[in-house]
Amino acid sequence: MARAATTTDVFNAIAEPRRREIIGMLSDGREHAVGDVVLHLRMPQPAVSKHLGVLRKVGVVTVSRRGQMRLYRLNAKELKPVHDWVKVYERFWTHQLDRIKIRAEQKMAERITRENQIGRDKEEK
Amino acid sequence: MARAATTTDVFNAIAEPRRREIIGMLSDGREHAVGDVVLHLRMPQPAVSKHLGVLRKVGVVTVSRRGQMRLYRLNAKELKPVHDWVKVYERFWTHQLDRIKIRAEQKMAERITRENQIGRDKEEK
DNA sequence: ACTTTATATTCCGTTATGGGAATATGTCAA
DNA sequence: TTGACATATTCCCATAACGGAATATAAAGT
Structure with missing residues (x-):
């Protein structure tokens, strides 16, 4: 194709x-x-x-x-489909507050990922 | 191209x-x-x-x-550019009120177009 | 009938696309 | 070093994209 x-x-x-x-x-x-x-x-x-x-x-x-x-x-x-699709990402550039929230979520997610990684490393030992 | x-x-x-x-x-x-x-x-x-x-x-x-x-x-x-671009058309499908307004604008525009057309027809005669 | 006028369609040429398969690059681990 | 793993790149193919030019269709006007 x-x-x-x-x-x-x-x-x-x-x-x-x-x-x-x-x-x-x-x-x-x-x-x-x-x-x-x-x-x-x-x-x-x-x-x-x-x-x-x-x-x-x-x-x-x-x-x-x-x-x-x-x-x-x-x-x-x-x-409208285009609008609906892109609307989801609006929060990424509007509202300082949202941005802080997103940052926080990222940090949290990263920490968890890191911990899981460490956990796995231990298991594999 | x-x-x-x-x-x-x-x-x-x-x-x-x-x-x-x-x-x-x-x-x-x-x-x-x-x-x-x-x-x-x-x-x-x-x-x-x-x-x-x-x-x-x-x-x-x-x-x-x-x-x-x-x-x-x-x-x-x-x-964001996508969002900004498509946002312009949001009014076409949201808010009953807007829709009515748009309709009215269309009717008005059509009437004017029609009148201009008639006007031109007369001039060309 | 013939000629404008308005729009659509077709043909052609160049170019980019996305998929698949194979291969290259780069990184970690033993 | 050798080998497993993660990702990127290359090559090839079939397809379709746009643009331009020419032509077709179709409606109006004379």
């Missing part, structure tokens, strides 16, 4: 900086035509279409037609 | 499910030997070493040596 397809999950989809830019442009919650994105982000049209295609397959955007244009809209709830 | 290297930024690094698993295992803030990861996540050792290598290059983990083993520790603050 090679790499997992980008159309597989959201994490892969947002790995592309340009796709994140597109998402950012859609973050106003409004519909945007492909041409808008091309203009604002100054990307070649085929690139935009492709990236939007990826985002659509993952569900991060939805499409609707209006005349000859296609209007893309952000479906942000599909980003 | 192909894709940006995974070792380039965090978003690419966490795109790999297995790497997310490894990060998850390190989320206790303690040091873990490569062998621990191999055992707990049941991945072949070279795979683990490679993934840890990627995470280290991005700065998500740090290494230290203890005897013949290398102890990896999570450096979670490197995940």
Whole structure:
């Protein structure tokens, strides 16, 4: 196997900086035509279409037609898995207090590890 | 050009499910030997070493040596960019109130778009 | 019917990816 | 030193990624 397809999950989809830019442009919650994105982000049209295609397959955007244009809209709830996943690590950089707690836990854990190690050493003797 | 290297930024690094698993295992803030990861996540050792290598290059983990083993520790603050980025979209799925507000904004935006469209149609006549 | 206009799709080339297997490096222990 | 152990690195493979250019589709306008 090679790499997992980008159309597989959201994490892969947002790995592309340009796709994140597109998402950012859609973050106003409004519909945007492909041409808008091309203009604002100054990307070649085929690139935009492709990236939007990826985002659509993952569900991060939805499409609707209006005349000859296609209007893309952000479906942000599909980003929730990313948020949920990374939220777990928030405590590592917020709140001095948490940081102290984490430190304490680490020290404790290390001590136990050390003691276990010593215990094992003795047994092996 | 192909894709940006995974070792380039965090978003690419966490795109790999297995790497997310490894990060998850390190989320206790303690040091873990490569062998621990191999055992707990049941991945072949070279795979683990490679993934840890990627995470280290991005700065998500740090290494230290203890005897013949290398102890990896999570450096979670490197995940903050991801958190910051995705936090922007939190409002889309939390709080009924926000959702209503967003809806209202959308309707309003659509009306304006529609009116502009009509305006343009008239001018072009 | 023909021509713009808007968007999608296809083809191609280069490059990186992740897995597996084998091998290298480095450390401890007898 | 020799050998067991822990981890890293290398090589090869199949795959898919992006970008660019060209082309296809499709809707509107004249």
